[in-house]
Amino acid sequence: MARLVMKFGGTSVADIDRIRNVARHVKREVAAGHQVAVVVSAMAGTTNQLVEWTRAASRLHDAREYDAVVAAGEQITAGLLAITLQDMGVNARSWLGWQIPIRTDSAHGAARIANIDGSTMIGRMEQGQVAVVAGFQGVAPDNRVSTFGRGGSDTTAVALAAAVGADRCDIYTDVDGVYTTDPRIVAKARRMSRISYEEMLEMASLGAKVLQVRSVEMAMVHGVRTFVRSSFSDPESPDLINAAEPPGTLICDEDEIVEKQVVTGIAYSKDEAQISLRRVADKPGVAAAVFMPLSTANINVDMIVQNISEDGSLTDLTFTVPIADFDRAQAVLEGARDHVGYQAIQGSTDVAKISVIGIGMRSHAGVAAQAFEALATRGINIRAITTSEIKISMLIDASYTELAVRTLHSLYGLDKD
Amino acid sequence: MARLVMKFGGTSVADIDRIRNVARHVKREVAAGHQVAVVVSAMAGTTNQLVEWTRAASRLHDAREYDAVVAAGEQITAGLLAITLQDMGVNARSWLGWQIPIRTDSAHGAARIANIDGSTMIGRMEQGQVAVVAGFQGVAPDNRVSTFGRGGSDTTAVALAAAVGADRCDIYTDVDGVYTTDPRIVAKARRMSRISYEEMLEMASLGAKVLQVRSVEMAMVHGVRTFVRSSFSDPESPDLINAAEPPGTLICDEDEIVEKQVVTGIAYSKDEAQISLRRVADKPGVAAAVFMPLSTANINVDMIVQNISEDGSLTDLTFTVPIADFDRAQAVLEGARDHVGYQAIQGSTDVAKISVIGIGMRSHAGVAAQAFEALATRGINIRAITTSEIKISMLIDASYTELAVRTLHSLYGLDKD
Structure with a gap:
């Protein structure tokens, strides 16, 4: 029982x-x-x-x-x-x-x-x-x-x-x-x-x-x-x-x-949307000014990329949110416009996140480099990257999703015999 | 306000x-x-x-x-x-x-x-x-x-x-x-x-x-x-x-x-079904034996007609229940069969109830007699009748519904000029 x-x-x-x-x-x-x-x-x-x-x-x-x-x-x-x-x-x-x-x-x-x-x-x-x-x-x-x-x-x-x-x-x-x-x-x-x-x-x-x-x-x-x-x-x-x-x-x-592998699986998601804030003031507190209102609105932000500004004063800030929250996130950011200070919001729902996952990565170096090289060889541009102890995620154009997943699945020896 | x-x-x-x-x-x-x-x-x-x-x-x-x-x-x-x-x-x-x-x-x-x-x-x-x-x-x-x-x-x-x-x-x-x-x-x-x-x-x-x-x-x-x-x-x-x-x-x-009329309106319902118990023992307590289990099952019984039995021992009992409860009512009665003692259940969903309503009936005699006569003239058979202080209801074959309603509406002077 x-x-x-x-x-x-x-x-x-x-x-x-x-x-x-x-x-x-x-x-x-x-x-x-x-x-x-x-x-x-x-x-x-x-x-x-x-x-x-x-x-x-x-x-x-x-x-x-x-x-x-x-x-x-x-x-x-x-x-x-x-x-x-x-x-x-x-x-x-x-x-x-x-x-x-x-x-x-x-x-x-x-x-x-x-x-x-x-x-x-x-x-x-x-x-x-x-x-x-x-x-x-x-x-x-x-x-x-x-x-x-x-x-x-x-x-x-x-x-x-x-x-x-x-x-x-x-x-x-x-x-x-x-x-x-x-x-x-x-x-x-x-x-x-x-x-x-x-x-x-x-x-x-x-x-x-x-x-x-x-x-x-x-x-x-x-x-x-x-x-x-x-x-x-x-x-x-x-x-x-x-x-x-x-x-x-x-x-x-x-x-x-019992049998542990370096990479266990390849995941992908088309459920995220990219939002870019153009020409944001590059000063302390800006990230908080952007992400606090989103957090208050219960919108999960995932990948965040902030470019180095050319002249040290204005920069671009890119991140992803769930597609379901795309409209709401933009509305929240419009509301925070004066407080944050940016020139424009741009967004795209036409992106995909590809991830390589495996507990074995903890003890194996070079897993990420292999992935970047394989995607580059296929001509796939990587818009953003985040990593954790056991995974690497890459944001790419949605149209390359299947190609990227197949490439990485083969790369790490996951293909069925 | x-x-x-x-x-x-x-x-x-x-x-x-x-x-x-x-x-x-x-x-x-x-x-x-x-x-x-x-x-x-x-x-x-x-x-x-x-x-x-x-x-x-x-x-x-x-x-x-x-x-x-x-x-x-x-x-x-x-x-x-x-x-x-x-x-x-x-x-x-x-x-x-x-x-x-x-x-x-x-x-x-x-x-x-x-x-x-x-x-x-x-x-x-x-x-x-x-x-x-x-x-x-x-x-x-x-x-x-x-x-x-x-x-x-x-x-x-x-x-x-x-x-x-x-x-x-x-x-x-x-x-x-x-x-x-x-x-x-x-x-x-x-x-x-x-x-x-x-x-x-x-x-x-x-x-x-x-x-x-x-x-x-x-x-x-x-x-x-x-x-x-x-x-x-x-x-x-x-x-x-x-x-x-x-x-x-x-x-x-x-x-x-201010303006009160003898008959106010004519209503009809096709939402009831007729159930007849054939050859029920004609003795005290039978009605309770039939209707208590239905009441316990939250089934509303409406019109009830019990014929006088020929030899004083067996009779037919007819009543109506909401069509939605028709199956459930029959199941309940099957369950009570031994207790009640009857020969057969017969049912029909092909019936309609026509009603004449008016507070003025309280003080005007002959309203019911007029209705019975008008329906008889049209060849409409009345299966059962119930009355209250301010209404008369008649159970008829469903196919006569419209004819009966129109007949009564004219009879009591309710037609629009």
């Missing part, structure tokens, strides 16, 4: 037939004697529709209202899955964020979980009732619905797994695990059976959409063993019922991984 | 353009200096889609889960309207049932309001903030979302008007008032400028879909002056801004109505 959290994303619950398939996965685990909580996303397409409506209503919408609108998507799926489970004879009930409660901070639209009081829910699970939890949402200190940003249902799942002391958190997705890179653009990408929290964190941060970044952070902090697996496999397959380790990728502590 | 509750139904908020139109109506009242709460339904089509999904998941679904699913519809509209109002410079925020809170009993799917604590909301309204309230929903004693049944947003509006001490509750609909009968089937139907609570209650109970029954009951009990008007009129029209009494129908106390 184990305690499991199972999480199903939007494509896995896209219609009633798929919800029924999800219910069969849940039933299999219940039949195996496990205590189960299931976290669900909105049905595929629903969140996009809701977001589109909020944008049509106003471009600069109140994030608290945005949350009230989009959280409805997960609420619907949770109720439908509970009904479907009951129909199959599985004792189940739905839980909304405010009912558990999952308490968050007040950063509406990108809220962070403050704490989860899992006690009532655990009581029900111990009595054999499956908890069907609406992902992506909680309740803010002002008693209003808050959401975690796109993909936030992964965060709900991992946080819940930590809160209820689950033995494992199974993330069911439309892929069967984590690959060395996106298999849609590199046919030779390989599925990894294990990956460390740190590497997965970089992969997720950098566009491998299998898991949401914050969920990986949370898994790392709380040591939640997180297993990425396919939701489209036959739920009653003997392979799943009897397998010691079913197909998928386990995200776990570095120590659990 | 007055305090107003404004309510907009599903077709009035069917898309972002219409929501913007609603916002303009609200803005007009705010500009006139009024304190405003707006109650909204789900966008047209949304509730049907959600209900369809719950049915596809399971025919006999858990009403608590049904509520969690369908309440999402109003949640979405409330957020979108708040965003739209803000975009027009009107201070506004959304309120969900559990946030206000609107406390209900535990009859999920058809819950009744127990009490509304309007204090927090009133405080905000007094500070000039428009309260945008998700209609149709509250929170049950077990802290789960409850809904009021179809059309429940009217109930929210009237109950809220009573709770916040509103001067008037304006129900904006896709029609411009209450008519003597359905203008779609009787071209000569007339709009009434006023109608008493009692008459409106019967009209609503019997199929005039302008207002939900319970909302009228509530208006009557709390003396909420309720005004039915069009949501499709130009919100900025000088007629609306300056009119002493804009076009519409005021539902008010009988004493406020």
Whole structure:
């Protein structure tokens, strides 16, 4: 007997037939004697529709209202899955964020979980009732619905797994695990059976959409063993019922991984937009004047490049923000124009960030230089570079994305035989 | 300065353009200096889609889960309207049932309001903030979302008007008032400028879909002056801004109505289904054995006819239930079969209920006899009859609905000149 959290994303619950398939996965685990909580996303397409409506209503919408609108998507799926489970004879009930409660901070639209009081829910699970939890949402200190940003249902799942002391958190997705890179653009990408929290964190941060970044952070902090697996496999397959380790990728502590490689994977992201401030005064405090208002507006800034000014007085400042925040970021910067003092804002959404990731980089020199050379050979211009202990990221023109990823995947010996 | 509750139904908020139109109506009242709460339904089509999904998941679904699913519809509209109002410079925020809170009993799917604590909301309204309230929903004693049944947003509006001490509750609909009968089937139907609570209650109970029954009951009990008007009129029209009494129908106390008529209106309903139990034991306690389980299952039974049995031992029992509960009612009765003792259940959804309504009937004899004679002349068979002080209802074959309504409308002199 184990305690499991199972999480199903939007494509896995896209219609009633798929919800029924999800219910069969849940039933299999219940039949195996496990205590189960299931976290669900909105049905595929629903969140996009809701977001589109909020944008049509106003471009600069109140994030608290945005949350009230989009959280409805997960609420619907949770109720439908509970009904479907009951129909199959599985004792189940739905839980909304405010009912558990999952308490968050007040950063509406990108809220962070403050704490989860899992006690009532655990009581029900111990009595054999499956908890069907609406992902992506909680309740803010002002008693209003808050959401975690796109993909936030992964965060709900991992946080819940930590809160209820689950033995494992199974993330069911439309892929069967984590690959060395996106298999849609590199046919030779390989599925990894294990990956460390740190590497997965970089992969997720950098566009491998299998898991949401914050969920990986949370898994790392709380040591939640997180297993990425396919939701489209036959739920009653003997392979799943009897397998010691079913197909998928386990995200776990570095120590659990025997074969370590220098570079583990190549990630890319087209979800960022570049913003350049032209002719900014090159003086102390300018960076703060630019980035504080963005931070206050809950806009995450990623790559930052500041050129040396020719005459020591004016410079250009370039950085990236999530594409979703592109308009809002520009509005914030327009508002700060007098305070910052710049000549013009320029922006482009036509960029991509390519990243090379591997724990092994810590102890191997020259990994970055190899990447720069390989891209140069292909005539790919690098607009900006950031590095960490275990990754190198490069901002390039979006049109070179696939070429760059394939080049680096081969370069580091990741291609499947 | 007055305090107003404004309510907009599903077709009035069917898309972002219409929501913007609603916002303009609200803005007009705010500009006139009024304190405003707006109650909204789900966008047209949304509730049907959600209900369809719950049915596809399971025919006999858990009403608590049904509520969690369908309440999402109003949640979405409330957020979108708040965003739209803000975009027009009107201070506004959304309120969900559990946030206000609107406390209900535990009859999920058809819950009744127990009490509304309007204090927090009133405080905000007094500070000039428009309260945008998700209609149709509250929170049950077990802290789960409850809904009021179809059309429940009217109930929210009237109950809220009573709770916040509103001067008037304006129900904006896709029609411009209450008519003597359905203008779609009787071209000569007339709009009434006023109608008493009692008459409106019967009209609503019997199929005039302008207002939900319970909302009228509530208006009557709390003396909420309720005004039915069009949501499709130009919100900025000088007629609306300056009119002493804009076009519409005021539902008010009988004493406020000067010109009283014997018959006020003709209503019809195709929303009921007939169930007949064949060869039921004709003994004391049988009616209770049949109707108690239905009541326990929260199924409303309306017209009841019991024939005299030939030999004094077995009889037929006929009654009507809402079409939506038809399957569930039959399942309940199957479950009670041994206890009740009957030979067969027969049912038909192909029936209509036609009603003649008027406060004047109290003091005028012969109104019912006239109706029976007029229908008989047209060859329309009456399956069942129920009467009250101010109405007569007749169950007939659905195919005769229009003919019967037109016949009665003329009979009582309601035709427009």
